[in-house]
Amino acid sequence: LEVAQQYSGPPALPLIGNGLWFVNKTTVDFVNLIQKLTDDYGDVVRFWMGPQFTIYTGNPKWIEAILTNRNLTNKSDEYGFLSNWLGDGLLLSKRHKWHARRKIITPAFHFKILDQFVEVFDRNAAELVDVLGKFAANGQAFDVFPYILLYTLDVICETAMGTSVDAMRNSDSEYVKAVKEAASISITRMYDVYMRTPLFYLTPGYQKLRKAIKMLHAYTDNVIVSRRKQLEASSNEKAEVASEEHEYGGKKKEAFLDLLLKTSIEGRPLTNLEIREEVDTFMFEGHDTTTSGVSFTLYNLAKYPAIQQKVHDEIIAVLGTDPHKPVTMATLNELTYLEMVIKETLRLFPSVPIIGRKCVEEVTIEGKTVPAGTNIIIGIYYMGRDANYYDNPLEFIPERFEGEKSVEKFNPYKYVPFSAGQRNCIGQKFALNEVKSVISKLLRHYEFVMPADQNHEPPVLSSELILKPHHGIPLQIKPRAPLTH
Numbered sequence: 001l002e003v004a005q006q007y008s009g010p011p012a013l014p015l016i017g018n019g020l021w022f023v024n025k026t027t028v029d030f031v032n033l034i035q036k037l038t039d040d041y042g043d044v045v046r047f048w049m050g051p052q053f054t055i056y057t058g059n060p061k062w063i064e065a066i067l068t069n070r071n072l073t074n075k076s077d078e079y080g081f082l083s084n085w086l087g088d089g090l091l092l093s094k095r096h097k098w099h100a101r102r103k104i105i106t107p108a109f110h111f112k113i114l115d116q117f118v119e120v121f122d123r124n125a126a127e128l129v130d131v132l133g134k135f136a137a138n139g140q141a142f143d144v145f146p147y148i149l150l151y152t153l154d155v156i157c158e159t160a161m162g163t164s165v166d167a168m169r170n171s172d173s174e175y176v177k178a179v180k181e182a183a184s185i186s187i188t189r190m191y192d193v194y195m196r197t198p199l200f201y202l203t204p205g206y207q208k209l210r211k212a213i214k215m216l217h218a219y220t221d222n223v224i225v226s227r228r229k230q231l232e233a234s235s236n237e238k239a240e241v242a243s244e245e246h247e248y249g250g251k252k253k254e255a256f257l258d259l260l261l262k263t264s265i266e267g268r269p270l271t272n273l274e275i276r277e278e279v280d281t282f283m284f285e286g287h288d289t290t291t292s293g294v295s296f297t298l299y300n301l302a303k304y305p306a307i308q309q310k311v312h313d314e315i316i317a318v319l320g321t322d323p324h325k326p327v328t329m330a331t332l333n334e335l336t337y338l339e340m341v342i343k344e345t346l347r348l349f350p351s352v353p354i355i356g357r358k359c360v361e362e363v364t365i366e367g368k369t370v371p372a373g374t375n376i377i378i379g380i381y382y383m384g385r386d387a388n389y390y391d392n393p394l395e396f397i398p399e400r401f402e403g404e405k406s407v408e409k410f411n412p413y414k415y416v417p418f419s420a421g422q423r424n425c426i427g428q429k430f431a432l433n434e435v436k437s438v439i440s441k442l443l444r445h446y447e448f449v450m451p452a453d454q455n456h457e458p459p460v461l462s463s464e465l466i467l468k469p470h471h472g473i474p475l476q477i478k479p480r481a482p483l484t485h
């Protein structure tokens with residue numbers, strides 16, 4: 001209690017603390033709940049989730065102190081709800097285990113490896129252009145979100161596992177359904193006070209989750225076993241692995257899985273279970289996040305036609321007038337204005353709106369005590385919209401990220417959509433290139449337009465671990481006239 005007095009925060013009841021807030025709250029309410037807390041008490045606030053002492057912060061100094069502290073790398077308890085699915089993969093694992101895994105996985109995100117994935121982003125984007133063709137033809141408004149989700153699922157299956165589920169053409173795929181189900185049930189548990197308790201095991205949700213996870217694990221296990229066999233066979237023959245699935249667009253590629261199969265940890269190869277945990281983690285972290293990133297970027301482009309025009313001009317200047325010309329890593333690097341637009345989108349709509357840490361040993365931050373056992377919540381989303389840190393925070397101004405005066409250069413801890421420090425997002429470059437790839441393809445074929453009957457209110461946001469548009473992103477698309485110059 002003495003420690004609690006160092007902080008401002010709402011009055012709390014004995015034992016249940018501020019737990020009543022979380023009763024019957026939706027994922028939409030949750031976004032506003034923390035906003036209200038910061039409006040009332042500032043950007044460092046204490047409260048109790050039941051008996052759990054919790055500190056919320058959206059303050060750059062605090063965020064810097066937390067994310068750079070080697071003793072604050074463990075995730076908060078809520079992440080545990082994902083552990084049936086993701087095990088000790090990179091997102092959830094702790095201390096020594098995390099450190100060893102991060103070290104061996106980092107090379108898998110080397111730019112030379114990302115380079116070979118650009119073709120996967122581009123080929124799937126061409127497919128998406130095709131799938132959306134019917135909406136360009138009939139002019140009807142449609143929710144772009146589910147289509148982008150299928151695109152990102154195709155990309156992550158191919159890059160993580162080297163398999164194709166062809167989600168865009170086959171959205172009924174058992175695997176695709178199971179990914180969606182496992183993600184949504186695990187996440188709902190975090191926010192529902194009842195579902196957080198063992199009562200959950202008596203609900204139909206538990207049975208569904210079990211079934212989905214069983215299916216997902218079986219799928220990944222299968223791919224791992226057959227890939228390992230191929231790899232062994234090919235090393236016996238001293239030949240290159242060259243299976244059917246391995247050849248995309250005529251070029252051989254290695255999925256993350258192949259790299260994991262070849263690597264070793266403390267002198268021994270990774271077990272199938274360890275590999276599965278990492279592949280499943282990529283599957284989880286690598287699709288919902290980019291889906292929100294792409295969808296909210298399209299929303300902003302439709303909302304600000306002059307910005308869309310400028311992005312389109314840049315794309316044509318870099319890639320020329322042939323809408324089918326594939327992008328490369330080099331051309332993606334030249335799309336600097338598009339990158340600013342994506343970064344500004346992630347400021348207002350960060351795919352991961354909050355992250356959590358568990359304090360293992362007592363630390364002092366900005367003169368205040370953070371006792372061992374404290375749950376810490378970092379408000380990436382709220383900091384991005386705070387008038388103390390951004391002029392006109394709700395205005396969409398991509399130039400904030402321009403050159404030397406860029407927000408990131410000025411104070412990197414003011415802008416952390418990919419987190420920062422040791423446990424930052426390992427997939428950041430992968431994600432940015434994927435988003436740039438698909439947007440540059442879509443924009444060469446279609447103009448994105450806000451439907452006329454759309455009220456011009458900002459989208460209602462829902463925080464399901466990943467920030468999502470509660471009512472989707474309804475947009476219209478118009479085919480672009482062929483360019484000849």
Ligand code: HEM
Nearest residue numbers: 090091285286289290293351352355418419425426427431
């Ligand atoms: C716009 C897209 C993305 C955003 C905004 C994003 C954001 C984040 C954030 C904020 C974290 C920190 C989580 C935490 O502290 O609990 C994180 C971690 C992580 N991300 Fe991403 N991510 C994106 C895309 C991706 C992609 C495409 C992949 C994989 C291909 C990926 C893989 C990971 C992994 C494995 C971690 C855990 C890293 C660790 O703890 O060592 N992410 N991401």
